[in-house]
């Protein structure tokens with residue numbers, strides 16, 4: 001437990017020494033929010049879902065999901081895989097650092113990054129398009145934590161099964177872009193052909209977006225989507241723990 | 248005082264039993280990578296409180312062997328007991344009691360020296376104060392430097408310090424002095440002796456002859472995955488080097504008579520340097536004969552055989568550096 005906290009603290013310090021590694025994680029969702037938020041500002045496709053809210057209020061939580069996806073699909077697994085490639089994980093293991101400490105510190109750091117990224121998204125949305133604050137913050141935070149945990153677990157799993165950091169980066173980027181287009185995060189899902197909607201529904205980001213958006217806009221907790229996210233989290237964690245390699 | 252009866256010398260001295268307790272027992276260790284054997288049937292044991300060396304050329308299987316002992320790789324055959332534990336199945340327990348300096352490993356680029364020491368000391372309850380280690384291993388001046396800015400020797404010393412940060416009973420050092428300058432090597436040897444003198448056992452992998460000869464209490468000579476000899480450096484030298492060598496310099500002198508001097512086995516000339524192989528009183532014989540031939544070299548001396556000679560004799564080749 002002590003190791004977990006110390007390692008987390010060290011990882012945070014390391015991140016502050018290399019802040020540019022977060023450019024993609026923070027930058028791209030902000031950029032897309034800025035552009036798409038403008039395009040769909042006056043759109044009415046979301047009117048029957050969002051009573052009394054603007055389209056931007058749908059995008060802000062959806063893009064928070066995009067930030068968690070970018071952490072779990074790209075930054076976390078690239079970081080872990082390069083640790084393995086360079087022999088850092090060998091050093092950790094020989095010093096008796098447990099899997100739990102490694103995974104746990106990655107999860108905590110991911111939560112921190114996701115919080116900052118989400119805060120920036122909300123600020124930008126509020127400043128530029130007048131986005132409103134969440135209507136049900138407690139339920140939203142619950143969904144947010146489960147979502148980050150799920151993507152962190154997927155990230156650890158990716159790092160476990162893909163041998164090199166470069167390969168992880170390539171695969172992670174592809175997964176991220178695919179999810180971006182079909183999970184209701186680039187354009188409202190209703191605008192996609194049905195078969196693409198089905199693809200989207202088979203991918204985890206769609207459920208994360210649903211689970212985040214509803215409490216944000218005061219539409220309660222969506223137990224179905226939240227359960228799916230939690231189940232994927234548990235499954236990915238178990239698989240990652242089984243397949244994880246130190247070298 | 249009357250001397251002991253002659254037969255007593257043969258009986259083993261009554262040393263305390265636990266002094267010679269084996270902390271590591273390896274029997275028939277076997278490891279292959281993709282069908283190619285890296286370690287074949289290695290058998291040896293390490294006693295508590297000694298510096299035990301594994302000496303051999305590149306690719307001999309030294310790292311594979313010690314990493315199996317630390318539970319970092321799994322053996323394909325044989326039995327291993329380290330501090331009475333099975334390194335694979337009881338790795339957590341083992342890890343708290345041993346220290347490891349790995350040949351290949353790294354730290355995050357941006358971690359500072361003190362942060363690494365501080366981080367890894369948290370796992371331990373009984374550890375040495377890391378500040379003392381930082382001082383001893385000459386890292387105080389770079390305490391706030393980031394890992395990727397450290398020189399090769401500084402990294403190496405940091406890794407050794409990290410291996411000691413938990414105050415281990417057993418330390419594995421894999422090529423500890425590679426990349427250290429001569430002064431730092433000597434300091435490292437002294438510190439390792441101190442660790443042993445405080446009661447810890449040290450397993451040292453090296454391909455440096457002088458390091459093995461001066462630092463190790465006992466050695467396993469490893470050759471193509473096999474342990475070809477286990478003994479103290481002195482025993483290895485006595486058993487395998489055999490002869491002594493008389494050396495002097497002499498320009499343009501006729502030495503055709505030299506190999507007929509009693510106890511001389513051979514003469515080699517390298518420019519002005521003359522090397523005479525022989526046994527027993529060969530120094531006195533050569534000295535006498537030189538003077539009789541009107542030659543009085545000022546630098547006539549005896550060269551004791553070294554571990555290098557023994558190694559050459561044992562394996563038929565030298566480790567090239």
Ligand SMILES: Nc1ncnc2c1ncn2[C@@H]1O[C@H](COP(=O)(O)OP(=O)(O)OP(=O)(O)O)[C@@H](O)[C@H]1O
Pocket residue numbers: 280281284285303304305306307308309310311312350454
């Ligand atoms: N992970 C691995 N996969 C495949 N082959 C390996 C692996 N590790 C070691 N080998 C091979 O096993 C043999 C023994 O390697 P090992 O690293 O144990 O040698 P060593 O005695 O430590 O050498 P060095 O002095 O160069 O460190 C070598 O031929 C090496 O190529």
Ligand SMILES: [Mg+2]
Pocket residue numbers: 309310311350421
């Ligand atoms: Mg080696």
